Amino acid sequence: MEPILRTENLTIRFGGHIAVDHVNFTMPEKHLKSIIGPNGAGKTTFFNLISGELKPTAGDVYFKGQSLAQASSVERTRMGLGRSFQITNVFPNLTVLENVRLAVQSKEKIRYQMVRHFKSYQAITEKAEELLTLVLLHNKRDALTTMLSHGEKRKLEIAMLLALDTEILLLDEPTAGMSLEEVPAILEVIRTIKNKGDKTILLIEHKMDMILDLSDSIMVLFNGQLLADGTPDAIMQNETVQNAYLGGLYDEHLTEIT
Amino acid sequence: MMKKLTWKHLSFVLMLAILVLLPFVNDSRTLIILLTQIFIFGILAMSYDILLGYTGIVSFGHAMFFGIGAYTTAVMLKQVDTTLSIFLLSIVVGMFLAGIVSFVVGLLTLRLKSHFFAMLTLAFSGLFLVVAEKWRSITYGNDGFTFRAPEMFKDRITFYFFVLACLVVVFIALYRFVQSPTGRILIAVRENEQRTKSLGFQTLHYKVIASIIAGTVASLAGSLYALSLRFVNTSVMTMDITLDALLMTIIGGVGTLVGPLLGAAVIEYAQHTLSGMARDYPIFERWIIFFGILYILAVIFFPKGIIGSIRFIISNWRRKLKAKRKTPPALSHEKEGFE
Numbered sequence: 001m002e003p004i005l006r007t008e009n010l011t012i013r014f015g016g017h018i019a020v021d022h023v024n025f026t027m028p029e030k031h032l033k034s035i036i037g038p039n040g041a042g043k044t045t046f047f048n049l050i051s052g053e054l055k056p057t058a059g060d061v062y063f064k065g066q067s068l069a070q071a072s073s074v075e076r077t078r079m080g081l082g083r084s085f086q087i088t089n090v091f092p093n094l095t096v097l098e099n100v101r102l103a104v105q106s107k108e109k110i111r112y113q114m115v116r117h118f119k120s121y122q123a124i125t126e127k128a129e130e131l132l133t134l135v136l137l138h139n140k141r142d143a144l145t146t147m148l149s150h151g152e153k154r155k156l157e158i159a160m161l162l163a164l165d166t167e168i169l170l171l172d173e174p175t176a177g178m179s180l181e182e183v184p185a186i187l188e189v190i191r192t193i194k195n196k197g198d199k200t201i202l203l204i205e206h207k208m209d210m211i212l213d214l215s216d217s218i219m220v221l222f223n224g225q226l227l228a229d230g231t232p233d234a235i236m237q238n239e240t241v242q243n244a245y246l247g248g249l250y251d252e253h254l255t256e257i258t
Numbered sequence: 259m260m261k262k263l264t265w266k267h268l269s270f271v272l273m274l275a276i277l278v279l280l281p282f283v284n285d286s287r288t289l290i291i292l293l294t295q296i297f298i299f300g301i302l303a304m305s306y307d308i309l310l311g312y313t314g315i316v317s318f319g320h321a322m323f324f325g326i327g328a329y330t331t332a333v334m335l336k337q338v339d340t341t342l343s344i345f346l347l348s349i350v351v352g353m354f355l356a357g358i359v360s361f362v363v364g365l366l367t368l369r370l371k372s373h374f375f376a377m378l379t380l381a382f383s384g385l386f387l388v389v390a391e392k393w394r395s396i397t398y399g400n401d402g403f404t405f406r407a408p409e410m411f412k413d414r415i416t417f418y419f420f421v422l423a424c425l426v427v428v429f430i431a432l433y434r435f436v437q438s439p440t441g442r443i444l445i446a447v448r449e450n451e452q453r454t455k456s457l458g459f460q461t462l463h464y465k466v467i468a469s470i471i472a473g474t475v476a477s478l479a480g481s482l483y484a485l486s487l488r489f490v491n492t493s494v495m496t497m498d499i500t501l502d503a504l505l506m507t508i509i510g511g512v513g514t515l516v517g518p519l520l521g522a523a524v525i526e527y528a529q530h531t532l533s534g535m536a537r538d539y540p541i542f543e544r545w546i547i548f549f550g551i552l553y554i555l556a557v558i559f560f561p562k563g564i565i566g567s568i569r570f571i572i573s574n575w576r577r578k579l580k581a582k583r584k585t586p587p588a589l590s591h592e593k594e595g596f597e
Contacts, residue, residue: 051456077458089456091449102446105439106458112467114440121439164457 002065004029004200005081005168009059010049019045021224022059027168032194032201034211037221038244043204046221047170050202051083052076063168077106082166084157084174090145096156097141100128103163131159134192136185151182158189168200169193175207183207190214212236220244277422281415291486294418296526297425298482302499303506303518304432305475310504311512312436313468314448316372319379320503322386323360323473325495327352327480332490333396336405345408349481353474360473364466380497387495402491411485421482428475433515435471444468448513476503509556511563520564528552 005027012020020042027033035043048054050061052073061068063079071079091099101118104127105111119125132138135155140148148156154174161169174190175183187210193199194214205211211218212232219229222244228235235241281290302324309315330352331345338344367378390397397403411417435441446454447461454461484490493499502525510521532548560567 074455074458074460077456083456085456089450089453091446091453093449094445098442102442102454103457105442110439111443111459112440112463114435114438114467116439117434117437118439118442119437160457 003027004064005050005202006062006065007050007059008062010046010056010061011058012045012049012054013057018224020049020056023221023224023226025219025226025229027200027202029200030197032203032214032216034203034205034215034218035221036205036208036211036218037227041221042224043221044172045224047083047172047202047204051081051170077164077166080167081170082161082164082168083170084161084172090153090156090160092146093144095142095144096132096137096148097125097128099145099156100131100159100163101125103160104128104131107163107165128159128163131163134162135159135189151178154178154182155186155189158186162193167198168202171201171203173204173206175205175210183210187213274426278419281418285415287414290414290418292526292530294414294421294486296523297421298479298486299502299506299526300519300522301425301428301482302476302479302503303510303522304428304515305472305479306500306503307507307512307515307518308432308436308444308468308472308475310507311514311517312441312448313444313465314451315368315465315468316376317379317469317472318376318497318500319363319381319383320472320476321495321497321499322383323356323476324480324483324499324503325386325390326356326359327477327482328484328490328494329390329397329480330355330477331481332403332405332484335407335485336403337396340406340408342408342410345411345485349478352477352481356473356477357470360469361466364469365462368462368465368469383495383497383500387492390492390495397492400492402489402493404489407485407488417486421486424478424482428478429515429519432471432475436515440464440467445513505553507563509553509560509563511565511567511569514563514565514569517563517565524564525549 003026007023007025010020010023011018023046035046037043045054049056052068052071052075063076063081068076077083091102094102101124104124105121108121108124110121110124129138129141132141135158137152137155137159140152145153145156154176158171158174161171171190175186178186190201190203191214194201203211203214215232217230218232218235220227220235220238220241227244228238228241230238277293280293302320305323306317306320309317309320327349331348334344334348334351363379363382367375367382370378391400407417411420436444443454443459443464444467446457446459447464451461454464480494483494506521506525507518508521509524510519511517528549556563562570
């Protein structure tokens with residue numbers, strides 16, 4: 001069967017630096033795969049190539065067997081590739097509810113309606129509120145997004161991604177910069193989505209316990225190259241991976257510079 | 259929510275009633291002309307706010323749409339006939355032309371990043387200015403030409419009501435537009451264009467829509483302006499008109515529709531009185547200087563404009579009131595602060 005997502009020799013070069021180096025990977029449907037690797041390994045760049053934020057120097061991404069070379073990031077989102085951002089990227093001067101509502105609006109294809117009041121689209125508001133409840137943000141629905149804490153913004157990111165209801169979710173470090181108390185909530189949200197069983201999830205994370213807990217498979221990037229791809233157990237036992245990466249793993253203060 | 263809505267409606271109706279009744283109470287020619295001028299520039303400033311305040315586009319070429327409207331009306335009334343129907347038709351034709359021009363210019367320029375876009379709009383507007391100067395057979399060059407108004411609008415008060423009606427229609431239409439789903443997306447583009455794209459919205463389409471709407475409404479303002487003077491020259495295409503619209507919007511409050519209206523009132527009134535005072539105090543012949551000072555002060559002290567500042571004060575006051583009403587037990591309050 002054709003995998004839902006596949007890359008072929010995916011490569012990007014920034015001047016002399018090869019950030020992603022001939023990566024071949026396949027993603028089975030309804031599967032949760034984590035991407036790990038040290039800082040600067042090219043994880044976020046890899047995401048940007050998949051979501052269309054960056055154009056590859058060579059190679060291509062295939063979604064359900066179809067080449068995405070000509071598809072812009074907007075088209076990819078509409079096809080079913082939704083992503084969250086590592087650096088929180090929301091609408092700062094709108095309320096939390098408004099942020100999610102915009103995402104739901106996109107999903108419901110309400111794009112060029114110019115006459116009716118936006119509040120008359122009840123279903124959209126309801127759906128947005130439902131998602132806010134899911135990510136435990138409902139009590140902040142009327143707050144301006146600039147007033148949220150970092151962790152709350154991350155939750156909002158996830159709610160907006162879920163609102164798009166895409167087949168594939170690309171989660172770029174959903175727990176980055178969160179306090180320890182907030183992490184379990186996000187973990188629960190991801191688990192809930194996974195257990196529903198209708199989404200394919202690609203997750204970049206640093207928190208190893210969380211990855212081992214959630215993943216069906218793990219892929220390891222190192223210096224832009226695909227070092228290994230396999231079940232959590234296989235990865236943990238893989239010697240190359242151990243040497244290259246897992247030594248410095250439990251440093252909680254790791255933040256990726258991209 | 260409901261309460262707030264009726265409060266808004268009430269003040270709208272009250273304001274409208276005052277403006278409708280005013281000519282019956284005080285029919286001073288100067289006042290009527292000044293108010294008509296305020297309405298016209300209010301329409302222009304509101305259209306500019308769709309670009310600046312709602313979509314976050316800074317355009318330096320808005321005068322070209324104003325000019326298109328002004329010249330279309332003037333030329334049609336001069337060359338064709340001076341009837342009411344020709345005037346109404348000229349408004350429609352002007353809006354249509356402005357719509358096409360803003361569509362084409364928008365498609366060509368809106369892909370660019372903000373400041374490049376701003377420069378290019380300036381260039382396009384310059385192009386139209388040159389056309390108005392050189393196409394002498396119908397524009398009579400720099401000096402422009404006078405024309406006769408339709409019989410009905412020779413009466414200043416009738417014209418006042420006509421412009422007021424236009425203003426109300428435009429206000430309601432634009433108000434509905436910005437509250438529609440598309441209007442929400444415009445705000446999203448203003449806030450974070452890249453993010454709007456990643457939600458799956460073609461932001462270019464929305465920017466072009468905003469520029470078409472702003473362009474057609476500006477053309478309506480231009481048509482009314484030309485008729486109010488019964489004269490047109492190249493000054494309607496110049497940067498001054500764009501700057502007026504820009505400053506009215508900023509002083510009144512960007513991102514609100516009432517703001518630009520208020521800004522138009524303040525600036526038109528100030529221009530009127532300051533230039534009037536020049537008769538007694540020669541220094542006011544340089545009233546433009548006082549304007550400069552006013553702008554600088556406004557931007558420093560009221561960056562959100564009049565309406566934005568008022569809203570800020572009200573929301574602050576509400577928050578205080580709320581906090582007073584539910585004073586939580588000291589302990590839980592402390593805990594909140596601790597977290």
